[in-house]
Amino acid sequence: xxxxxxxxxxxxxxxxxxxxxxxxxxxxxxxxxxxxxxxxxxxxxxxxxxxxxxxxxxxxxxxxxxxxxxxxxxxxxxxxxxxxxxxxxxxxxxxxxxxxxxxxxxxxxxxxxxxxxxxxxxxxxxxxxxxxxxxxxxxxxxxxxxxxxxxxxxxxxxxxxxxxxxxxxxxxxxxxxxxxxxxxxxxxxxxxxxxxxxxxxxxxxxxxxxxxxxxxxxxxxxxxxxxxxxxxxxxxxxxxxxxxxxxxxxxxxxxxxxxxxxxxx
Ligand code: HEC
Numbered sequence: 001x002x003x004x005x006x007x008x009x010x011x012x013x014x015x016x017x018x019x020x021x022x023x024x025x026x027x028x029x030x031x032x033x034x035x036x037x038x039x040x041x042x043x044x045x046x047x048x049x050x051x052x053x054x055x056x057x058x059x060x061x062x063x064x065x066x067x068x069x070x071x072x073x074x075x076x077x078x079x080x081x082x083x084x085x086x087x088x089x090x091x092x093x094x095x096x097x098x099x100x101x102x103x104x105x106x107x108x109x110x111x112x113x114x115x116x117x118x119x120x121x122x123x124x125x126x127x128x129x130x131x132x133x134x135x136x137x138x139x140x141x142x143x144x145x146x147x148x149x150x151x152x153x154x155x156x157x158x159x160x161x162x163x164x165x166x167x168x169x170x171x172x173x174x175x176x177x178x179x180x181x182x183x184x185x186x187x188x189x190x191x192x193x194x195x196x197x198x199x200x201x202x203x204x205x206x207x208x209x210x211x212x213x214x215x216x217x218x219x220x221x222x223x224x225x226x227x228x229x230x231x232x233x234x235x236x237x238x239x240x241x242x243x244x245x246x247x248x249x250x251x252x253x254x255x256x257x258x259x260x261x262x263x264x265x
Pocket of ligand 1: 207208210222227239245
């Protein structure tokens with residue numbers, strides 16, 4: 001979200017304060033070296049705006065879950081701290097030197113809150129373990145658990161080696177694509193639309209609106225229809241903002257359904 005710009009402003013404020021502490025001996029007698037007033041005003045207004053728009057966005061419940069809750073409360077706390085910092089700063093400017101220390105404490109606290117807020121925000125939009133995924137991937141690759149393609153981060157099946165014995169079966173490729181792009185919302189932890197995609201039994205059980213796969217017929221399968229809708233369609237899966245499936249992955253899912261939507265075992 002663009003409104004997260006105040007994060008940068010708060011960081012800048014922290015830098016200004018650290019700077020003025022470091023240069024204090026020289027600057028003591030002079031006027032303050034840098035005036036952070038504009039920064040504080042922008043950071044406070046921006047943080048409050050970000051928190052408000054975050055609340056509105058959360059009503060749409062695209063994301064949901066405890067991670068959103070955490071991010072939301074931390075964001076609100078951060079906005080509160082930014083506004084408080086503005087108040088303290090203005091009083092300090094008005095000629096009350098005693099208010100400088102609480103102001104600094106406020107900025108420091110806001111910076112501290114920013115770290116977990118940012119962490120949960122990233123977790124929310126990129127899915128759990130987005131930072132550690134590349135690590136676990138290469139570990140799995142070393143253990144020989146992944147195909148060469150998915151270990152290299154290439155779209156699954158994009159450059160499948162020649163010879164049928166080398167190529168993982170379609171069902172396994174299809175499940176790998178679902179795992180990468182769908183399990184975060186349709187897995188053990190979350191079942192958006194009442195749908196779980198992390199086992200053949202769950203897939204066949206369907207979602208809130210019934211079956212999502214009609215074996216041998218992709219065109220009648222809600223799951224296939226959704227992944228082939230135009231990207232801007234509100235029913236497109238994965239939803240807007242998430243990394244879409246590649247053409248190769250969509251093709252693998254189509255073939256998997258055509259071949260009877262079998263368990264990859
Ligand atoms: C960011 C979370 C998210 C991701 C990732 C995601 N979905 Fe969904 N999905 C939803 C939500 C929310 C709904 C319910 C609203 C709707 O029907 O659009 C839904 C509904 C569905 C439904 C309809 C279920 C029913 O019975 O109504 C299907 C099918 C589906 N998703 C397939 C997929 C597939 C396939 C993927 C991976 C390519 C995927 N989704 C990835 C959030 C997600």
